Amino acid sequence: MNWDDVWNAMFGGLPVYGEILALVSNSVWAGAVLGLVGGLVGVFVIQRDMAFAVHGISELSFAGAAAALLIGVDVVTGSIVGSLIAAALIGWLGAKARDRNSIIGVLMPFGLGLGILFLSLYNGRSANRFSLLTGQIVSVQTGQLGWLIVISVLVLAGILLIWRPLRFDSLDPQSAAARGVPTTAISLGFMLLLGLIVAVAVHIIGALLVMALLVTPAAAAMRVATGPVSVPLLSAAFGFVSAVGGILLAIAGTLPVSPYITTISFAIYVVCRMIGARRGRVARTRQPSRAAR
Amino acid sequence: MTGDAVGAAPVLQIRDAALRRDGRELWSGLNLDVAAGELVAVLGPSGSGKTTLMRAILGLEPLSAGTITVDGRPVRGPGNRSIGYIPQSRPLPPDTALRGRDLVALGVSGHRFGLPVPRRGDTKRIAALVEAVGAGDFADRPVGVLSGGEQQRLRVGQALADDPTLLLCDEPLTSLDLANQQAVIGLIDRHRTQHDAAVLLVTHDINPLLGRVDRILYIANGRFTLGTPGEVLRSDVLSDLYGANVFVLRAGDRLVVVGAPDAEESHHHHEHGVLE
Numbered sequence: 001m002n003w004d005d006v007w008n009a010m011f012g013g014l015p016v017y018g019e020i021l022a023l024v025s026n027s028v029w030a031g032a033v034l035g036l037v038g039g040l041v042g043v044f045v046i047q048r049d050m051a052f053a054v055h056g057i058s059e060l061s062f063a064g065a066a067a068a069l070l071i072g073v074d075v076v077t078g079s080i081v082g083s084l085i086a087a088a089l090i091g092w093l094g095a096k097a098r099d100r101n102s103i104i105g106v107l108m109p110f111g112l113g114l115g116i117l118f119l120s121l122y123n124g125r126s127a128n129r130f131s132l133l134t135g136q137i138v139s140v141q142t143g144q145l146g147w148l149i150v151i152s153v154l155v156l157a158g159i160l161l162i163w164r165p166l167r168f169d170s171l172d173p174q175s176a177a178a179r180g181v182p183t184t185a186i187s188l189g190f191m192l193l194l195g196l197i198v199a200v201a202v203h204i205i206g207a208l209l210v211m212a213l214l215v216t217p218a219a220a221a222m223r224v225a226t227g228p229v230s231v232p233l234l235s236a237a238f239g240f241v242s243a244v245g246g247i248l249l250a251i252a253g254t255l256p257v258s259p260y261i262t263t264i265s266f267a268i269y270v271v272c273r274m275i276g277a278r279r280g281r282v283a284r285t286r287q288p289s290r291a292a293r
Numbered sequence: 294m295t296g297d298a299v300g301a302a303p304v305l306q307i308r309d310a311a312l313r314r315d316g317r318e319l320w321s322g323l324n325l326d327v328a329a330g331e332l333v334a335v336l337g338p339s340g341s342g343k344t345t346l347m348r349a350i351l352g353l354e355p356l357s358a359g360t361i362t363v364d365g366r367p368v369r370g371p372g373n374r375s376i377g378y379i380p381q382s383r384p385l386p387p388d389t390a391l392r393g394r395d396l397v398a399l400g401v402s403g404h405r406f407g408l409p410v411p412r413r414g415d416t417k418r419i420a421a422l423v424e425a426v427g428a429g430d431f432a433d434r435p436v437g438v439l440s441g442g443e444q445q446r447l448r449v450g451q452a453l454a455d456d457p458t459l460l461l462c463d464e465p466l467t468s469l470d471l472a473n474q475q476a477v478i479g480l481i482d483r484h485r486t487q488h489d490a491a492v493l494l495v496t497h498d499i500n501p502l503l504g505r506v507d508r509i510l511y512i513a514n515g516r517f518t519l520g521t522p523g524e525v526l527r528s529d530v531l532s533d534l535y536g537a538n539v540f541v542l543r544a545g546d547r548l549v550v551v552g553a554p555d556a557e558e559s560h561h562h563h564e565h566g567v568l569e
Contacts (some may be wrong), residue, residue, distance in 0.1 A: 045388065153335075160408055168403035171389065174380050175451065178351045178403045178461075180372015220390045226435035231390035 010253040011158070020251045026145045027137045031243035031261075033152040034197070034204050035213060039239030040159055041197050044190060045234050047170040051215045053090050056104035058200045059111035060086035060252070062207035064199075065132050066118035075132075076144050079199040080151070086111065087195030089230030091188050115207075131288050135206030135258040135267050137247060148200045155197045162189055205258045212262040222267040223276035302365055303328050304375075304459050304491035305350065310359030312342045312349070319345070320515050321358065327491040327525065329458070332482070334502055335495045337512035343495045347463050350493070351378060363459055372404065375456030381482070382445040382465040387437035394432040396447040397422050402456030418454070426450040426480050442473030449480045460484065462494040466501055474501045499526065500547050515552070526550075 013020050021028075029107070045054055064082020068075045086107060094100030115132070131139055140148070167175040169186045177183045201210045217238035218231075225231045246261030303326035311321035319342035327333050327439075330333045335343050348354040350361055352371040361368045364375045377400075397499045398419045402411065423432045426446045431439055436447065445465065452460065460481060482505055485492050496502065499509070499522070511518050513534050518525055524546055525531075529540040540551045 046388075047390070161406055163409040164399075164403050164405050168399045171385070171391065171399070172380065175399070175448070176403065177353055177371055178376070178378035178380075179400070180370075181404050222390055224485060226390055226392060226437070228391055228395045 008253070009255050012281065014253060017252060021248075024138050024251055027140065028147045028244060029142075030148045030200075031137060031247045031257075032240055033149050034200055035217075035239035035241070035243030036236045037152045037156045037159070037197055037239075038201060038213040038243075039217040039221075039236035040232050041155065041194060042214050042237050042239070043221070044159075044166060044170055044195070045215055046218050046222065047167075049191070050100075050194070051211065052101055052103070052104050053094075053196060054194065054211055054214050055109045055111055056090060056111070057083055057195055057212040058087040058202055058207045059108045059115070061111075061195075061199045061202045062132050063111040063115035063118065064281070065207075066089060066115040066122070067201060069132075070118045070122045074144070075088075076147050076199070076203065078132050079132075079202050082111070083193065083195040083199040087191040087198075088188075090190035095187070131206065132202065133206050133208050134256065134260075135202075135204055135209060137204045137257050138251065140203055148203060151196050151200050155200075158189070158193045158209075159205075162186060166190055182184075204291050205261050209258050209262055212258075212265045213243060214268075216265040216269050217242065219233045220265075220272040223269075223272040224279070238265070242268065303444040304364060305493060306360075306362045307350075310346075310361065311357045312345055312350070313357040314342075314345070317552055318357075318515060320375065320512060323359070323517060325510060325519065327459070327493055329489045329491055329508045330485060332485060332492040332494065332502070333508045333510060334499060334506045335493065335510045335512065336497070336499060337517075341514075344463055345404055345491075347378075347461050347495060350459075350461060370569060374455050375458045377452035377455065377460045377484075379449055379452045379460065379462040379465045381467050382441050382448070382469055385436050385444060386439055389437040391436050392433050393428055393436055393439060393443070393447050394419060394423055396436050396444070396452070397426075397428070397432070397450040400451035403536065422453055423447075425453065427476075440473075442469055442476060445469060445473065445477050446480065449477060450471060453484055456488055458488070458490050460490055460492045460494075462492065464495055466496060466498070471501075478502065478511045479506065482536040503546070503548065 061083035064085070065075045065079035067082070068078020089107065090100060090103060094103045099207060119132075130136075144246045165176065165181045165186050166189075168179070168181055169183050170284050173183050198210055198214065201213055205213060218235040220238050221231045221235035225234050242261050242265035245264050249259040250260045305325070307323055309327040310323040325333070335346065337343055344496055345354060348355050350363065350368060352368045352373060361452040363373060398415070400422070401415055401418055403472050409546040428443070428446050430448060431443050432447075436444060439447075449465075461488065462481060465477055465481070469477065478501055481492060481494070484490055494502070494506075499506070503522065506522060507519060509522055511525050511531070511534060513531075514536060516534055517533050518530060526541050528539060528541045531541060531550065535553055537552065537554060539553050542549045542551060
């Protein structure tokens with residue numbers, strides 16, 4: 001390993017950073033919107049215990065995108081179709097957490113295998129192959145970026161409109177149903193929104209790494225905050241910083257974007273965990289009686 | 294609102310109700326009136342359809358036969374503003390992103406679609422509910438670190454959001470210690486007396502309610518018996534209901550039912566298996 005090569009790979013583009021940034025500005029926008037929306041959706045992903053579902057959906061989304069690549073139709077459309085099929089199957093068959101996990105466990109390798117099959121059959125530009133699995137936002141075409149942004153904004157609008165019933169249902173489905181919340185519709189609606197945002201994330205950081213923007217920011221936020229406003233806001237901020245920071249760092253060199261995003265997101269989580277642990281200790285020493293429960 | 298007749302009408306009226314699940318009849322011919330200010334407890338072994346009865350009153354599940362009216366209006370679907378529902382006390386995950394106050398707030402605005410912006414008056418209403426259930430001291434702490442009793446007080450506050458005329462409580466005291474059981478019952482009872490509300494409460498232990506409960510509906514073996522505690526909690530009555538030798542024993546001021554098939558131990562498992 002040559003340190004000069006590493007330096008070049010990481011920071012070789014610095015002298016022309018301004019020009020590169022102008023070229024990829026649309027990618028930065030897409031990353032920014034995905035980071036924000038992914039952070040918000042992530043809060044519910046954790047509350048509803050669906051981290052594994054996110055992973056399952058992303059593998060089928062990958063299969064959809066690979067199929068689209070093979071038959072020569074729009075890749076974003078393919079990933080959305082794959083995502084929605086997975087989300088619908090999981091939402092329909094896996095109402096209970098236990099059933100859900102086994103269904104996802106069944107779907108995930110099937111989706112991944114299907115995707116790999118399609119990619120092997122595809123003999124177009126090979127750069128496209130890995131980018132679906134590990135992401136390469138800067139190689140997404142401008143027209144598609146526009147779509148990714150539009151879809152993310154739609155998901156944002158959707159999640160805000162069902163915010164309170166969704167929160168009620170996530171916390172206490174029985175009381176929510178008693179209070180008149182249409183819990184089945186809410187669950188399916190959330191699966192639909194989740195499917196859409198996962199499809200977007202597949203293009204930006206890749207099917208294998210989707211959780212870095214859909215689970216990690218919310219998990220980090222929940223370590224340091226507890227308010228119903230502070231947790232989503234913090235989570236959205238963490239997602240935004242990870243996605244935008246990752247892209248801005250990556251374009252300084254020739255390395256892919258995804259490792260930057262996953263590393264920033266992970267670092268934020270580690271810091272939040274340490275802060276949370278310290279706070280927990282302080283709280284316990286202040287109120288020994290509470291620790292018992 | 295228009296004279297004496299309305300005042301005398303029962304808050305909850307169940308007529309000729311029957312419940313069949315998976316081809317099995319849980320019970321039929323159930324008639325029950327609960328008047329304003331009355332507390333009726335529902336007792337019986339697991340799988341006897343107590344929780345399903347609650348769900349039918351809430352409009353979440355249909356009866357196999359019969360009608361239910363609340364405040365004179367037939368039950369059509371969920372979301373009845375006249376009903377407050379208090380669920381079983383299940384501990385919330387420690388990292389739940391809500392403060393105590395927010396749990397109460399779900400009762401006020403948790404069902405509303407649209408941008409999550411509070412309406413005028415919401416904050417005041419929530420503060421009043423928090424005070425009403427004596428949760429002022431812990432309302433701003435994360436719910437996940439609160440004790441089971443504290444969480445259950447907040448759930449009572451949530452259920453009282455619309456000043457319900459009927460309170461449905463499904464095992465509201467499970468896994469609470471005696472002091473918290475009394476605190477939660479006290480809150481339910483205060484709402485009953487102050488607002489002249491009817492209360493229907495499912496429980497597997499009648500002891501915390503003795504002295505407050507007006508009547509008992511005891512369901513077992515596909516049959517039921519309805520009456521005052523003195524009429525129902527007797528060895529001969531329960532033996533007849535179960536078709537087995539059942540003894541009601543007095544230990545100090547507590548009652549113990551001995552010999553009833555399907556005792557409490559298996560309670561939680563079955564309840565979910567059969568009813569959900």
